[in-house]
Every structure is written in C-alpha cells, then in structure tokens.
Amino acid sequence: MNRNSKILNNKIAGYSSLITFVVLLIAWIAGFSSRLFAVIRFESIIHEFDPWFNYRATAYMVQHGWYKFLNWFDERAWYPLGRIVGGTVYPGLMITSGSIHYILHILNIPVHIRDICVFLAPVFSGLTSISTYLLTKELWSPGAGLFAASFIAIVPGYISRSVAGSYDNEGIAIFALQFTYFLWVRSVKTGSAFWASGAAISYFYMVSAWGGYVFIINLIPLHVFVLLIMGRYSPRLLTSYSTFYILGLLFSMQIPFVGFQPIRTSEHMAAMGVFVLLMAVAALRHLQSVLSRNEFKKLFIVGGFLAAALVFVAVVALTLMGVVAPWSGRFYSLWDTGYAKIHIPIIASVSEHQPTTWFSFFFDLHILVCAFPVGLWYCVKQINDERVFVVLYAISAVYFAGVMVRLMLTLTPVVCMLAGVAFSGLLDVFLQEDSSKRMPNTINALQESDEQDESLERKSLYDKAGKLRHRTKQDPTHDSGISSNLKSIVILAVLMILMMFAVHCTWVTSNAYSSPSIVLAFHNSQDGSRNILDDFREAYYWLSQNTADDARIMSWWDYGYQIAGMANRTTLVDNNTWNNSHIALVGKAMSSTEEKSYEIMTSLDVDFVLVIFGGVIGYSGDDINKFLWMVRIAEGEHPKDIKESDFFTDRGEFRVDAEGAPALLNCLMYKLSYYRFGELKLDYRGPSGYDRTRNAVIGNKDFDLTYLEEAYTTEHWLVRIYRVKKPFEFNRPSLKAKDRLIPPTNFISRKNQKKRKGLIRNRPIVVKGKRTLK
C-alpha cells in the first residue's frame, strides 16, 4: 500500500513537473514569438531612441573590451563637454548581451552583436515568466504560478518595453525585479541566509541594469516594516533582511553610476532606517526574553520613540547638512504630478512621463486589471508573511503606474501574479469536482496543474501549514452549492475571457508596440500596398557617408542617440538629458533668429543642423510640434532672450500660418523646416506651401538662408540637414544690418531678376579673394 502510493506520488510528481515544464516552455515560446512582429514586418533592427545608445555602447564594449568600456569617455556626445559613459550608465544590459556574445563566439557561433541586442528582450521575457512562476508559486500555488507566467509572457504592458529591437534596460530589469522578489520571498519564508544572499546578488544584477532598482530597495524595507507593525517579527525576517540589506548595499555600491548614492541619497534612506529599526526590534525581543514584562513595556515605549526620533532627526539633519542628497526631481514628480511641469520642463516634455489615463490601464492589461483586485482580495483574506509583500507590491505599483505611464511596467508583473491567483482560485472552485471526468485538453492541463499544486504545496510548505487547511476547508462548501451546469458555464466564460485576452494582447502588440519608429510604414488607401518611409536612415546614412568624420551636428535632443548610433557623428545634446543648460542653449539657437543663432552655432562649432519636418507627409512627431518645449526649456535658462509668449498669437494660439506670431515665423527652426517649402505644391488643386501636419498654409513662404545652406533633404522631406556656412562663405561679413540702408520691405519683394544677378556677380569676387587668401 505504502509502495503503491509512493509510485502514485512519483507519477503525479512526474506529470506535474512535465506539465510545468511544458507550460513554461510554451509561455516562453509564445512570449518570444509575439515580440517578433517588428522583426517580421520590418527587419532585425534596433528601435527608437535609447536602444540606439545601448546598442552603441554594447558594440563599443564588444569591440574594445570591458575595461575600456568602463573608462570610455565619449567625445562624440555633448560636444564640447563629452560624456563619461562608463560612469553614467547602468552597465547590466551591455554586460548581459556582451557576455552572450562572448560565449557564442567561444563556441564559434559568429552572431552579430546587433542580433543579440535585438533578441535579448524577447529571450528575457521567457526568463521573466519563469521567475514570475516561481514567485507566484511561493506566494500562492504552482497553478497560479503557471497562470501568472502565461499572462506575463504576452501581456502588452510588458511587451511594450520588450519587443524585439527594443534594446532597453527594462527588458532585462523586469526579469531581475521578479527574480529578486522571488528570492526575497523565499528567504523570508525559509529564513535562510542562502536565499537572502541570492536575493542580494539578484538585486546587484538589477542595480546594474536599471535605475528602477530603487523600487526594490524601498519595497523590501516597506515589507519588513509592515511585517514589524503587524507583529510578525521572526528571527527568519531578521536573518534574511540583514543579510540582504548589507550584501545588497555593498553590491550596489560597486556599480560606478550608483557609487555612494545608497548611503547618501534620500531614496535609499528608508532601507537603512528599516535596517536600524529591525535591529532595534531584534534587540528588544532579546531583552524581552531577559527582562520582566513591565520593565520591558516601559523600555519598549520609551526606547522605541527615542530611536524613531533619533533616526528621523539624524536623517533630516544629514539632509540639511548636505551629506544626504535630497530627493531628485524625478522622484518629486512621483509624489506631485504637477511638479515636473512647473520646475523641470525637460522631464515633462517626455511623453512617457505623463500621468496614465484610465484607458491605458485596460489597453495594457485588459482582463487582468479586473481580475487583479480579486487576487489581491484572496491574498488579503489569507494573509501570511509573503502575501503581505505582494499586497504592498500591488498597492505601491498601482500608485506609481497612475502617476507615470512609464511605470505601468512595474505594475504589470504584480497584476499578472494576482490575476493568476484570481483565476487559479476561480478554477479551484469550479473545477474541483470534475476532476474525475475527462475534460478537453486545455482544461485537463489546468486541472492537473491544480492537482499538482496541492501535492507540491503539501511538500514544500515548511511553515504556515494553516494556509492549506483554509483552502481544503473552503472548497467543499463551495462545491456543494454549485450545479455542474453552472460550473461548465463559468468555466466556459473564463476560457472565453482568457481567449479574448490572448487576442487582445496579440492585437495590441501588433498594432501599438511593434513599430521600430525609425522606419515608418503606411498603407496606401488606394491600392492597399504597404509603403515604407525610410527617411531617418536615409539622412543618418548620408551623414555617416558624406560628412567629415568629426562633423558636429546640432539637433534637438531626441535625435542625439540616433545620430550617434546610425550616423556616428558628434552631437551636441542627446537623450541622456544630464545637462539642462546645454539643451537650453540648443533650444535657444533653434528659437532665435538666424543671425542670433548663427552666433550660438559658431560658438558651439556646429557644422550641420538637423531638423525633422513632417509637413510633407503629415508626420506629427516633428520638430515644429515639439518646438514649444524647446522654447520653454530655453526660456528656463535664458528668460531675457526667449519668451514663450512671443511665440503665441495675441489670442494665445500656436500657429504657423500667416497669422502666426512673428517671432515664430522668423526663428531658425521655422526657417529650416520650411525652407523652399513655400514653393512646393503637394497636390495640383491645393495651394503651395500647405503643411499637412498642421493643416495650414505656412505664413512665411519666401525667404532665403544667409548663414546656412541646405545640405541634404530626404525623399519625403522628413529629415532636413543644413550646413552652417563658415564666416567667409557668405559675402557680407562686414555689412552689419545697421550699417546698411535698409530698403523698405516692399522694395525687396519687387527685386527683379537683374538686380539679383548683380548681387551674384559680385559674390564670387569676394569669395575668391578670401579663398586665395586662405
């Protein structure tokens, strides 16, 4: 009998591990393949903006080696300042793909580093789903874990940051985040220093990968703190947190970019405070076992308050003294959503820093956003140490996701986990009695996985055995009241919902998140054919081939990384927006008149100016539409020269047509965008100079450039590149405006062909003279 049950147990364990393996494998494959839309539709290419920098840095590391990378001073960025890349970057991403590249090359697999970078995020999505499975298994049950793993593999909220080609920190950071949490929960459960050190190492990886590690180093202390408040202190907690905190602190300080921040900035102070508190509590506990009850009570109250006050005073004092840096701007904007708009326009100008709309919650998470409160409720209902953690995780992540679109990413894993708990709980109730019947394959799998969780749970639960008892008690009461018809209806409904979720995920991924954004595709409405606009690469490649190697290119900061990555030329500002005043200077050059900006450009040694202009094809993300941010940022640093109000009409409108503000119609950005556009007729009936993006005929049509000349314009006019002339190249360097007789404005317009010729005839003489002198 005993032997039989043992064989049966082995069999079940075998089946369950097979099912777990298969489900996780399928989740991995599904997650990987649903991220490939962009590769299949376009090609294996790095997307957007930041990934280009990461790719460039990785390529540099692969080419020059790790130590050279750490010491890399990039003189091609932030001209003339340069950028210390090794010290201002989270190197985890580069190390990851660099070591994959290294290993593959040892095995004689000559994969190009670009392909590794492109496919890194999809591969890591599989690891994320595995670590989500592990975490959910720790928190609830293996069945819920499998649900959660499948959810996170395809949920759009995570796919949005991890499609193939989106080579960004977040792609690997979510894996690191989930894995750290798994190890942390494991260590809290077991109280073993082994798991706690594992958590610290995983935390180290997270620190090396993404600035979001601050979320971990605040959430874990919060967990400990809440456990203390709930009176759930245990020696296990002490072991795991002290091990994790000390090791994690030391590890995190090894990253050059982080350095001494963990002991000097406010963001990290909570962790230290909780550490001190935990020590105090542990000491009190010890005293409690030594002292009598009354003595201890007194000591506890007095000592506790004293210690709290001491810590608080110490932190405030250190902050005021400047030893501990106050909260950085980005973190302020987490508490006060209006903060960035007023104080830091450069942060507010990024669309992913905007508050999240309700719509995008559903768009990114679909049914999970409805199911996740259920899971949360389950967890609250049957609380234990590790479920406190997931509750806190959920609450904080919901808050942050509401503040910033970008932080939807941190919400997604916890939503998947809790939705997994919810669905697993639901199926627990409605599938229980049907276990003897033969079911269709999928349900069978689910049900078997549920069986398997129980068998596994029984084995793996070291503590809190009460949890299982709860459920076994509950289930029969539920079952008894439910007819089999109702059950099958509910199950069908659940399956339908899950199916619709999968459809929605695929649809969102394919439509919203799979555009490389450097290659644009549109469908021709007439013949249904697909056209590709490759203007960005056309322009960048032109720059890389036909300009001097050390040419300096001025553009708005959005395009800095792309110019560096694709054109390999020096830029003035880029997406690493560390120097606001430099960006403001570029903004000032763009929003001043040609003459004034020429002074700025010569002082910055600019050779070429690059602007994005969408007026011909109706591309809305162009520089004119971003222009007000340039003005705002410039105004922040140069309030005397640039005023935002100058760029609005009297009625407060921002318009580019004839009624537009004169400051706008004569600024450099306007001129560079619309140079010779006034002559262009987009269709035969329409007027010339009709801007399709802003649906207006431009106001300033007929102008010439004195200090710049058109160097290249792409096929659809999307990217326009101008060369800044050298002082000897325009023929009137000494003729200041005030020294000349200014002809009345109508005189200019009556200038006939002859007079123009006269001017040109003079020009070569002056130029030749200068050139021969040179």
Added chain:
Amino acid sequence: METNWVFFVAMIFSVTLNSTISDVINKNLERTLDITSQLVKTTYKLTVEETSGKPLKDYEFIVREPNLSYISVKDGFNKKVEIEEIQENGSNLLKFNLTFSEFSSKQTLLIETVSTKNILAYPSHIKQNDKQLVKFVGSLYLYSKYPTYAQKTNVILSSPNILSHTQAKPFLVSSNKIFLGPYENIERLVDEELVIHYENQSPFLTVNTLGRTIEVSHWGNIAVKESIHMTHTGAKLKGPFSRYDFQKDGRSGQSAVKSYKTYLPASAFGVYYRDTNGNISTSNMNLLRDSVELELRPRFPLFGGWKTQYILGYNVPSYEYLFSSGNEYLLKMHVIDHIHDNMSIDEAVVTIILPEGSSNIELVTPYSIKRRQNDLIHTYLDTVGRPVVSFSQQNLVESHISQFTLKYRFSKISLLQEPFLVILFIYIIFLFTIVLLRLDFSLTSHFHKD
C-alpha cells in the same frame, strides 16, 4: 629561377627586335574610341607587315594611356595571341610583347583595351542643376615603335554636345561621333594629344573596394557576400543640394546616380541588400531568364563626390558551381561579378571559404592576381576552422568577369562531423540534467519521508 628565365627571354626578344625594327610597319589602323561612359574602351584593328618579307613572329604594342585595366589581343583568324608584358624600369608606358601563333609576313591584330580614370570632369565642381562636362585626353595617333602607314580613329561620345576637340584635319563631326583621319605616314613614336571636351551624364561610379566572400557549403549551398564602397567620381557637387529642385525639375541633378542595376546569376536566391543601419528598403528584384536583375537604389542619390557603402549577398545552389569526383572537388565561379554597367573597381579582395577539413588547395585564375595569406576562419560548428583562400587585384572592369577554378580535397566522411557535434551536445545536456536532478546536492541531510 623563373624570373631569371623571363629576363633571359626578354633579353633575347629585345635583341631580335632591335635588329629587325626598321622592317616592320603598321600598314593600316582602324581605331574606335568609345568614351560614352566613364571608361575608355578602345578597339584597334591593326594590320602589320614585315616589308622585307620575313615571317613576323612578334610585335611590340605600346599602350600610351595610363590606368590600363584590361587588354585582349586576337589575330585575324580570331585566335588568341600570346601577350607578355615587358618590364622596363623608369618608364610609365606599358609595353606588351605579342607573339603570333602562325608566322607570316602580314598579320592582323584585333586589340581591345579598357582603361579607367582617363575621362575627368571639367570643370571638376558643378552645381546641382549644371550639366556634367568631361574632358578626355588621349593620343591622336597610335603610339608605336613602328611607323604607321595609314590610320583613322572613330570616337563615340555620349552626347552630341561637344564643346571642343583637337582640330587635326581631316576630321568630321556627326551627332555624337567624331571621325578623325585618315592620317598617313606617321613616324614612329609620335606623341600627339587628342583632347575632347564634351557632355557626359553617364554615371561616374567607382567601386573603391569590393570585398567578395564566397562561402562553400557541401550541404548544397554557396553563399556570396559582396561588400562594396562606392563613390561618385564625376564632377563634385558645389553649393547646396535642393530637394525641391531635384523633385520638381527633371534637368536637375542629371549626373546624380539614383539607381543602377546589378545582375546576379539566374539561380541566385535569398538576396539581401543592406548596410550598417540595416536593410536598404529601396530596391527591386526581377527574375529574368538568364539572370536576376536587381535594381539597387542607394539610400540617397549619389551626387558628385558622395559616397556610399553597402553589402549585397545571395545564395546559389552548389551543384552549378561545384564539381566533384570522389574526394576531389572543383569550384568554378566568377572572380568578380557584375555590379553596374561600365563599372570600374579600384580594388577587389576575393575570399573563398572552404568547408572544414579541405586540403590540397590549388587556385587557377584567368589573369594574374595577388595571393594573400591563407587563413583559417571559425564559424558555426567548427572545431579546427575552415581554410580561407584569399587574393586581391586592382583596377578591374566588366571584362574581368571570368571564372577561376579552385581544386581541393575533402573527405565525405567529415561531412558528418557537424550533425554529430549537435547530437553530442544535446546528449550531454540531457545527461547533465538527468544527473543534476537525480543527485542531492544539499549540505544538510534530509530525513526522507513519504
């Protein structure tokens, strides 16, 4: 030893030539100069006579123009004539010694030469809307060691717009042709210049470097990859580039190269056209009966002085190019392939990667090349590395598209090495997993309960 021998032969030739030099005359010469493109293609139809009636064994032919890329000589019976270059120090003239296969006192020679970089833009910088004018400088008469009895030259130009040309009477200009001559009794070694200044809007594209890699797989595929650096070497663009003019005005930027056609072998498949920034989306492929026509559009139109570089790759099935008998293999492929019409390649580096385990490699090329160091390359599933044969040559044109042959030995059993490696690898993984799962690695001893 060999150089000594060559030297010896050259000595004998020069001695014999010196003794008989006065007796040979160029009886008649018809020369056609085709300067419609960036290349100078010259065909000579030359009748040579030994006036003393002795059989004529050899003839010395001098090429006056620099940058000669290609020369081929046939006699009147369309038979190949042996060509040997005469090495001479201190002279930049190329001299060839032609040895006839049949000896008679009267011989006919059909000589074709192609030279590059002899048509230069003049003016060298133009504005976007200007026409590209070029100047050709050549020799008016045949520069020869022997006196020429009669000669005439037909020049074919790319357009009827001729600004000036050397006025050596008699001549006749008709549309885009200039007929010069007949000129009679030209002394030997007369060096007169022929200058023609005319409009030439044909693409002046020069391939600076061509890196051609041929990777042979015995699983039925040959992968060809060409990495190309290209420059527009016509008149350089002066002043601004205006997209508006370029789009609206058909006359604007006529000398700019918007696209060109590349012909690949008919069996080519899996064609890609990309650069460091990824796929170049502006290209078309047409399957023709005897070739694959690729219409390549660089990312941007190439104006004078503008550069671009790209990688073009394709696969061909190996049965068309790889022949075997037992363990002996023979690879027959083009040294270079078509890139665009009237192409001119400054330097080509051809690399042939053979399967791992190939030995006894022998390379036979249709013309002289510079062999490079043999090398080993490690790619997928390699252990000791694949042998690499590499050679280079400078100044190549379309006429150089011809086949090389490469013999090597490869034992068929080593074909099984790669699948065996994969199987072994997977087997080890399974074994490792099994061992890992069956063993208990924990430090503490668990009390086993059921």
